[in-house]
Amino acid sequence: VTLEAVELHRIGMPLVRPFETSFGRQTAREVLLVRVRTAEGEGWGECVAMTDPFYSHEYVDGCEAVITSYLAPALLAARTLRADDVAGLLRFVVGHRMAKAALETAVLDAQTRAAGLSFGEFFGAVRPEVDCGVSVGISPSIDELLEEVAGYRDAGYRRIKLKIKPGWDLEPVAAVRELLGPAALLQVDANTAYTEADIDHLRGLDPFGLLLIEQPFVEEDIRTHVRLARAIDTPVCLDESITGVDVAIDAIERDATSIVNIKPGRVGGYLEAIRIHDACLERDVPVWCGGMLETGVGRAANVALAALPGFTLPGDTSASDRYFAEDLTESFVLVDGRLAVPAGPGSGVTVREELLGDWALRTPVVLS
Numbered sequence: 001v002t003l004e005a006v007e008l009h010r011i012g013m014p015l016v017r018p019f020e021t022s023f024g025r026q027t028a029r030e031v032l033l034v035r036v037r038t039a040e041g042e043g044w045g046e047c048v049a050m051t052d053p054f055y056s057h058e059y060v061d062g063c064e065a066v067i068t069s070y071l072a073p074a075l076l077a078a079r080t081l082r083a084d085d086v087a088g089l090l091r092f093v094v095g096h097r098m099a100k101a102a103l104e105t106a107v108l109d110a111q112t113r114a115a116g117l118s119f120g121e122f123f124g125a126v127r128p129e130v131d132c133g134v135s136v137g138i139s140p141s142i143d144e145l146l147e148e149v150a151g152y153r154d155a156g157y158r159r160i161k162l163k164i165k166p167g168w169d170l171e172p173v174a175a176v177r178e179l180l181g182p183a184a185l186l187q188v189d190a191n192t193a194y195t196e197a198d199i200d201h202l203r204g205l206d207p208f209g210l211l212l213i214e215q216p217f218v219e220e221d222i223r224t225h226v227r228l229a230r231a232i233d234t235p236v237c238l239d240e241s242i243t244g245v246d247v248a249i250d251a252i253e254r255d256a257t258s259i260v261n262i263k264p265g266r267v268g269g270y271l272e273a274i275r276i277h278d279a280c281l282e283r284d285v286p287v288w289c290g291g292m293l294e295t296g297v298g299r300a301a302n303v304a305l306a307a308l309p310g311f312t313l314p315g316d317t318s319a320s321d322r323y324f325a326e327d328l329t330e331s332f333v334l335v336d337g338r339l340a341v342p343a344g345p346g347s348g349v350t351v352r353e354e355l356l357g358d359w360a361l362r363t364p365v366v367l368s
């Protein structure tokens with residue numbers, strides 16, 4: 001495509017209920033969206049960074065700064081480019097994968113729309129819909145947790161994921177396992193809240209037949225995940241640690257992870273996400289698509305990615321109404337615990353421009 005301008009939009013969307021993790025509690029989602037205007041048409045990319053640098057070192061203001069000062073100028077200088085040129089053009093900036101992913105995705109959206117190709121076709125989707133799981137936050141009480149989980153079970157979600165942290169782990173897991181019965185797919189996510197001293201305690205999860213325990217230790221600590229994997233029966237799954245395909249292969253070969261959570265924004269974009277998928281498929285390592293409370297823009301791309309053959313576990317690709325009363329695009333509605341892969345060109349969804357205005361937290365930044 002031939003780039004003419006890069007627009008940055010900042011919107012705020014209230015959450016239908018608070019979402020609490022081991023690193024904090026949020027009641028709204030602040031979103032940085034990138035629109036590229038090209039000679040061939042426009043494309044959108046959603047930056048998955050959160051308002052605060054608590055899940056990752058990246059955060060919304062930081063992403064906007066690095067896109068404005070370094071990344072967008074580099075792409076505008078290149079002018080004519082394809083999505084698979086973006087990583088190379090941006091390599092002079094170290095890190096900032098979420099910011100880079102938003103730009104690469106916007107270029108990919110414009111490119112595939114112009115080619116009349118859907119993301120599913122471009123990525124190599126092998127199924128028309130994907131099995132969906134749901135992420136459940138830390139609750140004020142076990143009763144409130146069970147009420148929320150029962151609602152998702154009744155909605156048809158095919159897998160429940162519980163956020164855990166020291167002091168909120170064995171008891172909620174036991175209660176939810178009791179509620180759902182022994183056959184239900186159930187997993188936990190610690191978001192790096194534990195340390196090596198907790199390994200014996202985490203063995204207490206083994207009786208509950210969990211699919212996996214996600215990222216109990218900090219991003220850089222592969223060694224302790226290896227020690228945990230040897231000490232417990234529950235499979236270990238990495239999220240924050242997996243920043244690219246080389247790290248994924250290293251973690252797999254060192255037995256730090258036997259299942260991988262792929263989040264396109266965390267790894268620098270959908271092209272790297274596909275490389276991780278391919279590397280995991282070669283090594284018989286199941287993958288699933290993680291979530292970052294995306295609007296329909298990011299959700300559409302995630303659902304297309306989750307339709308690749310190696311995505312054999314339900315992902316955090318929930319319906320729009322899991323987080324939002326109204327979505328920025330067409331709504332994603334759960335049918336029999338599944339979401340349909342959008343079939344239209346590009347991401348296959350359309351940003352509702354009137355909502356961009358209504359929900360704007362800033363006037364858009366236009367770089368050209």
Ligand SMILES: CSCC[C@@H](NC(=O)CCC(=O)O)C(=O)O
Nearest residue numbers: 021055135290291292293294316
């Ligand atoms: C604010 S929590 C964002 C990161 C978290 N994401 C989820 O729990 C799923 C969120 C979603 O359903 O999009 C994770 O560590 O996997």
Ligand SMILES: [Mg+2]
Nearest residue numbers: 189214215239
């Ligand atoms: Mg996680």
